[in-house]
Amino acid sequence: MNRCLHKSSTLHWPRLLGAFFICLSLYFGMLGASEEAVAEEPGPTVSLMVNGKGVFSDVQPQNENGRMLVPIRFIAEATGAQVGYDAESKQVTLEQKGRRVSLIVGKNIAYVNGKHYTLDVPPKIVSDRTLIPIRFVSEALGYRVYWDQIARVAQIESQEPDDSVAVVETGTNPYVVQAGDTLSEIASQHGTTMSAIKKNNYLSSDNLTIDQILFLPDGSRKALNPLSKKVGDSKLLGSSYHFPFNNRSWYEPYGDSFGSDREWTESNSGSVRSHEGIDIMAPKGTPVYSVSTGTINRIGWNTYGGWRVNITDAAGQYRMYYAHLSAYAPGLRIGDAIQAGQLIGFVGDTGYGGAGTVGMFAPHLHFGLYRNDDGRAIDAYDYLRYWEQNKIASPFS
The missing domain is CATH 3.10.350.10 (LysM domain)
Structure with missing residues (x-):
């Protein structure tokens, strides 16, 4: 097991939620009116995480007067909240942790355990999906919220972290x-x-x-x-490089799969090719972070890698390749400057076919490392094992 989990600190709800929705308002103010901006996305995007995983829906979150509305299934499926709907009265109910929240579609009223509240924006129905105001519901159910301003992704946590899995305490020698x-x-x-x-x-x-x-x-x-004598470039063992998963993400123990045989080819000729990366098995939706500071040089669909992104490091010596993603963080483009530890996408099972192909293999992150001057693939296993001791901290750690 390689999950890093820590106890959460107490958060101050009013101040946190206020800052969170100010950021959301600014984001949707820039993006909401432009359908062209959505069309320019290099592939599917996810703008909401619940309990550490990207949440997917056929109806995207919407902005109403600076408030974020999300499909109720975002909350129910990801948190385990019990949901009810009365079609005649158009009343929506959510129950969890001994709290009952009631809202009425099209009405600015709500109840929490029977106590009356006035909403800034009412629930609405879009494409047969009921959208509810996330701020009010999260606050009412006792969830914690974080707004990743760089990635433009909202994160909700409804669970307390589990400290049952530990990690290496000293990883510098x-x-x-x-x-x-x-x-x-x-x-x-x-x-x-x-x-x-x-x-x-x-x-x-x-x-x-x-x-x-x-x-x-x-x-x-x-x-x-020392490890520095074994690897090709000891500079990659610096503290400025991070593992592509955060300290609360679960993933399977991984081995050195670099150079192993892969039978699937675009031509279906039956030939065998050499694997040019390291596969780390993880649940679909697990957030993926940039290992290094750098610049996006490729992004979008690749027949082998599915939804993938290539990032050239700041020194221009290496390219990091993140493949088989299910979605990207919003707004990523070729030429964008990326910071080490920045959220860039989510684990998936895309690839081995035309655009949108999924299910050809189990969800995992394929991480590749290449020299930028000649495009030669490098075995990244030892570097990953070192970076594994330098993970980005979840905001709920």
């Missing part, structure tokens, strides 16, 4: 296991103990494998076989 190494010898050579190494790396046994990366605990001597 990586040792690469050599043939014949034992845990006791490594501990002795670096002035630490076996138990300290096992604790820092969450090892359940003393068994080691060649090329395994061990992160030596605080107080250890500098690694005798």
Whole structure:
């Protein structure tokens, strides 16, 4: 398990929600009146996350007088809230955590556990979907809200984080296991103990494998076989690079799949090609973050990679390739400057066919690393294992 989870701090609702919806108002003010802007998107976009995953719907959120309205299914399916609808009275109800919220389509009135409230904007029906004001409902149900101003994505959290999974505490002194190494010898050579190494790396046994990366605990001597000697460019081991998932995202343990055989080809000739990246299996909708600061040089559909984005790093030496996305963060374009740790898209299962093809494989992120001068693919596995200790913190951590 590789999920990073932390306890959430207390948030001040009035101030947070106020800032959140001011940002939403500005965003929709710039975008709402322009259908051309929507048409220019390089592919599907997601502007709302619930409990750490992008939420998809056939009806997009809408802005009404600076208030964001979202389909009720956004809330119900993603949070587990119980939803009811009375067609005769047009009354919508949501129940969760001992709270009952009632709203009436087209009316500016609402009730929370029987107490009357006046809404700034009423619920409405669009394309047979009931849209409700997210600010009021989130506040009434006790959810937490965060507005990612750079990515232009709203995030809602209805659950308390789970601290049952831990991660490496000290990840700045990586040792690469050599043939014949034992845990006791490594501990002795670096002035630490076996138990300290096992604790820092969450090892359940003393068994080691060649090329395994061990992160030596605080107080250890500098690694005798450091990761910097194994990789091609030690500059990529700097603190300015981040893992493409945040510290609360779940994903399966991943191996070095670089160079493995792949049988699907665009020509369907039956030939075998070499895999040029690392696959990290994760649920659809898991947010994907840029590893480095840089510039988008390609974005949109690719027959093999599906909805993908290429980002050239700030130094112009490497290209990072993020493939099989289900959607992008809104507004991304070729030539855009991207910051390390910026939300750029969401895990999916797109690719292996014409635009929009899905379901040819399980959802995962394909991450590729290429030299910019000659386009040569580089095995990114060791870099990812190092960046894994430097994840972007969820705003709800």
